Amino acid sequence: MPQTIDLSTRYLGLALKNPLVPSSSPLMREIGNLRQMEDAGAGAVVLHSLFEEQINAEWQRLDHFLTRGTNSYGEALSYFPNAPEYRSRPDDYLEHLRKARRALSIPVIASLNGVSSGGWVTYARDMEQAGADALEINLYFLPTDPDLSGGAVEDMYAELVAQVTRTVKIPVAVKLSPFFSSLPNLARRLTRVGARGLVLFNRFYQPDLDVEKLEVVPRLVLSDSDELRLPLRWIAILYGRVTADLALTTGVRTAEDVLKGLMAGASVTMLASELLRQGIPRLDEILSDLERWMIEHEYESVNQMLGSMSQIKCAAPAAFERANYMRVLSSYKPEEHFA
Numbered sequence: 001m002p003q004t005i006d007l008s009t010r011y012l013g014l015a016l017k018n019p020l021v022p023s024s025s026p027l028m029r030e031i032g033n034l035r036q037m038e039d040a041g042a043g044a045v046v047l048h049s050l051f052e053e054q055i056n057a058e059w060q061r062l063d064h065f066l067t068r069g070t071n072s073y074g075e076a077l078s079y080f081p082n083a084p085e086y087r088s089r090p091d092d093y094l095e096h097l098r099k100a101r102r103a104l105s106i107p108v109i110a111s112l113n114g115v116s117s118g119g120w121v122t123y124a125r126d127m128e129q130a131g132a133d134a135l136e137i138n139l140y141f142l143p144t145d146p147d148l149s150g151g152a153v154e155d156m157y158a159e160l161v162a163q164v165t166r167t168v169k170i171p172v173a174v175k176l177s178p179f180f181s182s183l184p185n186l187a188r189r190l191t192r193v194g195a196r197g198l199v200l201f202n203r204f205y206q207p208d209l210d211v212e213k214l215e216v217v218p219r220l221v222l223s224d225s226d227e228l229r230l231p232l233r234w235i236a237i238l239y240g241r242v243t244a245d246l247a248l249t250t251g252v253r254t255a256e257d258v259l260k261g262l263m264a265g266a267s268v269t270m271l272a273s274e275l276l277r278q279g280i281p282r283l284d285e286i287l288s289d290l291e292r293w294m295i296e297h298e299y300e301s302v303n304q305m306l307g308s309m310s311q312i313k314c315a316a317p318a319a320f321e322r323a324n325y326m327r328v329l330s331s332y333k334p335e336e337h338f339a
Helices: 031-039 052-067 074-079 089-103 120-129 150-167 183-192 225-238 255-264 273-278 282-296 323-331
Strands: 009-011 014-016 020-022 045-051 108-114 134-139 172-176 197-200 207-210 215-218 245-248 268-271
Touching: 009 245, 020 045, 020 282, 031 045, 031 089, 045 089, 052 108, 089 108, 089 120, 108 120, 120 134, 120 150, 134 150, 134 197, 150 172, 150 183, 172 183, 183 197, 183 225, 197 225, 225 245, 225 255, 255 268, 255 282, 268 273, 273 282
Parallel strands: 020 268, 045 108, 108 134, 134 172, 172 197, 197 245, 245 268
Antiparallel strands: 009 014, 207 215
């Protein structure tokens, strides 16, 4: 009889049929794409983000119409836009979330992108009511003020996460950047204020300079497997040291990348760039390769390999730390690279 492989995993308390989760990207804006992802085998989906700037725009627009002409007569009511005109991007997002929840049988994770509380708490509650199975807070903040300390930034993150987790009953994951002086400490702090999951890492899009036009130019570069090593290292370090589930994102392109993430300790591996490159059917190919590898290497389940190569279970835990730095440098042989 053919061997039965159990690909199931748990993430944020949700039962997933496998650890492949398409993450936030332009593909998530179309219900047809979401259905295709489910058909191709996705364990869950993370919708595209509702940005803080969109929330602020609605609040400012509402304030404008509520305060304009308050001392005037009844004709001031004509200042209010009609219903179709006033349909905001946040409202569109919530409607898309409702449609996605009705269309799919797999978990649907909503996404908020920003760094201040603002309207987040309100929209987190709205997303919960719209049917989201979980919420991912994408903290995208680049400190540029030299008077703003690292401790103050971490306080801001912790307070925001605490506000949201106090407001909603659905599980909340936090998507972080790697740019913290003590990531393990921050990770533990966020779990203590209610984060059920940590997504590593947020990938900042770096600007470029056009030296001819003297302009700052945005550059969108899709991720590659070489970028896997940074989140892989930190997931391996955090596994077993924080109570939150860990999700690996950035650089997942192949079944081997998925295996590395699972063995490091990630409950799920998220991918977007590979689907943008190769198309949604690529999910099915990766799943088939994953199952084939597990059969060949006599693994019966994802749970069997989860965290098996994390730092706390690794025979050489120093490989994840500074001790391995000198070893890598000393092993470099220029002649091998220029032969």
